Amino acid sequence: MLSQILHRIKEGAALIWYEQEEECLLCSNLAKEIICQSCRDLYFRPELNRCNTCGKLIGDNKIRCSDCQEGKGPKCLTRATALGHYSGAWKDLIQNVKFRGQPYLLAYLRGYVDDWVIKNFPPPDVIIPVPMHHSRIAQRGFNQADVLASILSGQLGIEYQDALYRNRATTAQTSLGRHERLNNVQGAFSLKKDVDIKGRIIWLVDDVVTTGTTLDECAKALREHGASDIYGICLAAGIEEILEK
Ligand SMILES: [Zn+2]
Ligand SMILES: [Zn+2]
Numbered sequence: 001m002l003s004q005i006l007h008r009i010k011e012g013a014a015l016i017w018y019e020q021e022e023e024c025l026l027c028s029n030l031a032k033e034i035i036c037q038s039c040r041d042l043y044f045r046p047e048l049n050r051c052n053t054c055g056k057l058i059g060d061n062k063i064r065c066s067d068c069q070e071g072k073g074p075k076c077l078t079r080a081t082a083l084g085h086y087s088g089a090w091k092d093l094i095q096n097v098k099f100r101g102q103p104y105l106l107a108y109l110r111g112y113v114d115d116w117v118i119k120n121f122p123p124p125d126v127i128i129p130v131p132m133h134h135s136r137i138a139q140r141g142f143n144q145a146d147v148l149a150s151i152l153s154g155q156l157g158i159e160y161q162d163a164l165y166r167n168r169a170t171t172a173q174t175s176l177g178r179h180e181r182l183n184n185v186q187g188a189f190s191l192k193k194d195v196d197i198k199g200r201i202i203w204l205v206d207d208v209v210t211t212g213t214t215l216d217e218c219a220k221a222l223r224e225h226g227a228s229d230i231y232g233i234c235l236a237a238g239i240e241e242i243l244e245k
Pocket of ligand 1: 024025026027028029035037039040130169
């Protein structure tokens, strides 16, 4: 009898759960998921390949983007990927988090972003955020990469370590060209004292990857201390110019 009642409650709960619709985080239309199907199609472009080095969206018949093919991509990173590409409402969301002081928006991605990463990457030993210089943290109040890394760690029960530090303030990479980007972040990251990452598989977390230069500089510091595989995990990557609409 009791088991029948419990079964009914479970069925009822399932019904409520599946029928419930909420506003899509990006377009505000009612949807069963936090990001509706149209927004996923528009901003995540599931029909396109990703460069298996820097995570940029590329055409069908390619393995790497033109930059990575020409040897301009990341060298120390095993590979990088991103949930979407940096445009429209997805870009707005990331900018609202960073520049309009709304880190809580990332909490809406809980259960979504972790589910996506764990299905696409080998589980790591540790999750490490790309660090922000202390002067920037003082200004902004938080590091969005850190918030995202903590969410992934909490959801997946994987160790989180704030293992890197940025030893100088750098200009925002988005405002610079490729060559300037490299100069801007070269040697900017170091491993904190007493952190042991020897032989460990790492998820290196950041909000956006464009050329992969920042992730690669972090990966360099991690490799120097014996890290094994280093995967860059981001919310948004670039899209090859030829495919841009
Ligand atoms: Zn939507
Ligand atoms: Zn690439």
